[in-house]
Amino acid sequence: MTAVLTAVVGADGVGRCPWGAGDGLLTEYHDSEWGRELRGRDALFERISLEAFQSGLSWLVVLRKRPAFRAAFAGFDPEAVARFGDDDVARLLADAGIVRNRAKIEATVANARAVLGLAERGEDLDTLLWSFAPAPRPAPASFADVPATTSESTAMAKALRARGFRFVGPTTCYAMMQATGMVDDHVAGCFRAAGSPEAPDGA
Template sequence: MTRCPWAEVSDLDRLYHDTEWGVPVRDEHRLFEMLTLEGAQAGLSWSTVLAKREGYRRAFAGFDPEAVARFTAARVDRLVADKSIIRHRGKIESTVTNARAVVALYEAGETLGARLWSFVGDRPRTNRWRTLDETPSSTPESEAMSRELKRLGFRFVGPTTCYALMQAAGMVNDHLIGCFRHKQMG
């Protein structure tokens, strides 16, 4: 079975690739999780982040934005010492800041999902890359998403992070055309 080459790092990466990556996600908690984990990846390998995902789920209240928005400075201090997650204060603080931005969207009658999916016209886009080198690290849509999220008060949401989120959440199908998942994802 041919997969995208990045998925051949470990069993955990293969499982993630084969069952999750690129599958369209609209669930608010899952999108907040994906946004958080893609931001946490900055400067690290995806394998590192994926291996700590369960720790993140526990540490960040199952990625319930309303619960995370209530985290205090003392809670952040405890998380900086938590070995089950990436102990980068800026990334941890950004998760709390981003949760508060999500709650502000809710209070304005919007959802994170609707805002994110608007950058692809609310429909997944299928790309036809043959090699990883062809796959962009950002696009005009991810640049626009980054600008909008920053305007709304989100942090650790640069264009590359936003594009990685778009890939993971199935807003774009970036499985290589030789990968068995490309056709399955449409």
């Protein structure tokens, strides 16, 4: 079991997390995005939204649909999404390019409004989310050592819910923290793991 969860060396000779060593789209995402520091209100709103849509599904499903999600949700501009009404919800429910789940669609609209509401508290999404980032830690030996939730993701979820966000449980928050570089869960032996050299050219 553990051997399956450790880094996998691909045909290019590069070690990667096992989930990023198969499908080409996942490999690209693993190499160029997952675990890299991401900042900015709109970019973080997109990640919160996509992680919520991923709940109960494979991330690959959401990743394949990301261009359609961006088109459907106005590039994840919170000001635009916050103005969505019943007609927009109906439009999205008819859009086969995205995950057609009413609760998740309505949550995304509510979350856009919550993002805008942060200003009333003198807050912004970037600062709020990154305030929960823990101190750096050594690379996990395998994915068996990667938690599904942490005290920080639980605290983040509680803070977001208190501010009107939906579909932001501790597991979803932790997945978002991994995706945006708030934590680095690339396993030991992966070229992206903490302390590892960069991949060779072309990887």
